[in-house]
Amino acid sequence: MIKRAAGESCTDVHEAPGSSGRSVSESATLLLRLETGTATVGVVGLGYVGLPLVGAIHDKGYSVLGFDTDGSKVDALNAGRSYIRHIPDTMIEELVRGGRFIACTDFSRIGTCDVLLICVPTPLTRHREPDMTHVVATVKTLAPHLRKGQLVVLESTTYPGTTTEILRPILEAGGLKSGEDFFLAYSPEREDPGNPLYDTRKIPKVVGGDGATARTLACAFYGRIVAGVVPVSSTATAEAVKLTENIFRSVNIALVNELKIVFDAMGIDVWEVIDAAKTKPFGFMPFYPGPGLGGHCIPIDPFYLTWKAREFNIVTRFIELAGEINTAMPAHVIRRLAEEMDARFGKGLKGAKVLVLGIAYKKNVDDDRESPAYQLMTLLRTRGAGVAYFDPLVPVIRPNREHPECAGMHCIPWTPESLAGFDAALICTDHDGVDYAELVRYSHLVVDTRNATCDVFEYRERIVKA
Numbered sequence: 493m494i495k496r497a498a499g500e501s502c503t504d505v506h507e508a509p510g511s512s513g514r515s516v517s518e519s520a521t522l523l524l525r526l527e528t529g530t531a532t533v534g535v536v537g538l539g540y541v542g543l544p545l546v547g548a549i550h551d552k553g554y555s556v557l558g559f560d561t562d563g564s565k566v567d568a569l570n571a572g573r574s575y576i577r578h579i580p581d582t583m584i585e586e587l588v589r590g591g592r593f594i595a596c597t598d599f600s601r602i603g604t605c606d607v608l609l610i611c612v613p614t615p616l617t618r619h620r621e622p623d624m625t626h627v628v629a630t631v632k633t634l635a636p637h638l639r640k641g642q643l644v645v646l647e648s649t650t651y652p653g654t655t656t657e658i659l660r661p662i663l664e665a666g667g668l669k670s671g672e673d674f675f676l677a678y679s680p681e682r683e684d685p686g687n688p689l690y691d692t693r694k695i696p697k698v699v700g701g702d703g704a705t706a707r708t709l710a711c712a713f714y715g716r717i718v719a720g721v722v723p724v725s726s727t728a729t730a731e732a733v734k735l736t737e738n739i740f741r742s743v744n745i746a747l748v749n750e751l752k753i754v755f756d757a758m759g760i761d762v763w764e765v766i767d768a769a770k771t772k773p774f775g776f777m778p779f780y781p782g783p784g785l786g787g788h789c790i791p792i793d794p795f796y797l798t799w800k801a802r803e804f805n806i807v808t809r810f811i812e813l814a815g816e817i818n819t820a821m822p823a824h825v826i827r828r829l830a831e832e833m834d835a836r837f838g839k840g841l842k843g844a845k846v847l848v849l850g851i852a853y854k855k856n857v858d859d860d861r862e863s864p865a866y867q868l869m870t871l872l873r874t875r876g877a878g879v880a881y882f883d884p885l886v887p888v889i890r891p892n893r894e895h896p897e898c899a900g901m902h903c904i905p906w907t908p909e910s911l912a913g914f915d916a917a918l919i920c921t922d923h924d925g926v927d928y929a930e931l932v933r934y935s936h937l938v939v940d941t942r943n944a945t946c947d948v949f950e951y952r953e954r955i956v957k958a
Contacts, residue, residue: 700730784864786853850921
């Protein structure tokens, strides 16, 4: 199914306005391969976005080459093993058995692909500016192997203008021209790791092309793979769509985080307020507070637009205010913990032992990117507390750029004795399968930032929501 945006159409490639005979020939050949499932698709970056995409593409009969610079990932995939918890080994085994998938680190094989999908990280620098290092390096690696008749699609979240301002000049440096020799498009990833209701296949794809022909080809490709395709007028528009989706979430999360602080001062439970408000069948959408933002999208993407807006002398006050509120939440949580420690036990955080529940940035996944748990642990250590953690999905903390001091920490064993050995437990991530009643039973104080203990009725006096 192709959903057309207002005023837009997926023009047939044979009638693309302004097409030269050469581009018609190249695009017609590629379109035939896309429609018949005989195209070879290369996915560059085999992480939380790229790997599910590989599975969806493979299911539709395409041959898939997976490219990654991490040799350990490549070896695992070719051996039929997954390194992402919510992607089972059985899926990878099926890919390998099918004979139409192989992972590699050899980027010289780029030329064998008809479609190239770029799914690499786009983080922020320490100054909260877009870090395009991975995208630029990837495109420079692809460029020498680019050939006529290929469709290149960027899926990484980025600011409006990236596809035409950064990708196109690098790819055209070898003499090939976008829209004539190769075709360039942008289609933002919309993955929600761990969401059982919406996998890659069920989520519509927004598509913008560098010209009508590129958009048409990208629509034809994604239209075979996902539930629907939404064409838009340009790559910049598609880039803006992705930022808008995540800014919407960031702003609304900031709102409920602020409401949490206000209502808490009034003795009102914000979780009860939200549960009651969401019974209204129109005009309200529930968002939930937390200890801070995590993941590779919501804490990062809004600042891509903030940075780009400066080029036009525009200050994004609403976005920046939301960022300030969300960024301040870890400090608020630690203040509440310190206040309760003092009120209940007559001691502050210095010398206290605190257990952090949950390292992953969201429930039921093993993804710890940008997790607020790291900021909470850093703040606790700054206040002189000893810190340990429990997370059944993250047995060992992997090295990360922002918090190297946490690398190598191991999840504590879940026993009554180990739980009772802490002065306080701080719930950061509300994984299912954790016995929160047992946590409360053996803990002296539980600070709950996720309402994970809402169904715990014994020893409720030990629970504080923050």
